[in-house]
Amino acid sequence: METILKIVFHGDNAANFRPGIESLLHQTHQIVSVSQGLDLSEEKEHFESADVVVGVALNQSMPSPRKMKLLQAPAAGTDSIDRSWLPPQAQLANCFGHENAISEYVMAALLARHVPLSDADQALRQGEWRYFAGRPGALRTELGSQTLGLLGFGHIAKTLAHRAKAFGMHVVVANRSPVQSSDVDQSFRLTDLHAFMAACDCIVVTLPLTDNTRSLVDQKALACMQTDALLVNVGRGAVIDEAALFEALKQQKIGGAIIDTWYQYPSSDTAKCSPSQFDFASLNNVVMTPHMSGWTQGTVQRRRQSIADNINRLSAGQPLLNVVK
Secondary structure (H helix, E strand, C coil), X not given: CCCCCEEEEEHHHHHCCCCCHHHHCCCCCEEEEECCCCCCCCHHXXXXXXCEEECXXXXXXXXXXXXXXXXXXXXXXXXXXXXXXXXXXXXXXXXXXXXXXXXXXXXXXXXXXXXXXXXXXXXXXCCCCXXXXXXXXXXXXXXXXXXXXXXXXXXXXXXXXXXXXXXXXXXXXXXXXXXXXXXXXXXXXXXXXXXXXXXXXXXXXXXXXXXXXXXXXXXXXXXXXXXXXEEEECCCHHHECHHHHHHHHHCCCCCEEXXXXXXXXXXXXXCCCCCCCCCHHHCCCEEECCCCCCCCHHHHHHHHHHHHHHHHHHHHCCCCCCEXX
């Protein structure tokens, strides 16, 4: 017999996964949505008495979720969750389902550097045939001739490697543990990070933020990159040292960067903010996007199903999926 649960969706992020969740659940549970600040009437009580909390944050400034059996993060990253604040009986689980979306974002960003459709369009509207076949100086480069470096080899990087091989790219990986994949041409251990950085035309950071990965890509690692190489961050901002990255780009020591994950984010009180203490917006060798790479309808649908699957498993007394060790 399945247990009836109290499920609390906490905050703006979790609210995206609330619509339609009932159709995916095997039982009729009590479902409540609460604000990020938990400052409305009865919200703290709901949070404290929840069996399941769906949310991306937990810390000692928040009420104690003393009855919680599952904290289900509707995202892959759990770096805003203080695990010491989990009650002893609670499990922490996360969701993926974003790897297809992020892979499309990365490939689109890389292709744009080799196939300048927008620039060609704008020029031709002015009568300028900038990339006209046969014109001296109009030759473009090809994505398939490039070496793609993947820092980390989780869900995102594995999907990216497969996409990159379809374009004929040479794929290399740097990872903590050994890598065996038909999509990978060469692999490095993280202890050989500098050699990995030097081997790539483009490096994509896909690592989560942990004590071991914070500022892993520092000034010394950036100095190993080729002067025309590109750095893409779709992992976590702080995996790349903020000051070192800004300086490398400002001094044009590397070819450029595409940055989707940042160092400063909006809050519930401040909707607009700079993504860094440094003026990345003043640099002409950076493409800046607002942590959007994985945010698609498909990602939300897949994660909603993952959330429902774990709730169904918890209710039935079955082992949970994607438990964060």
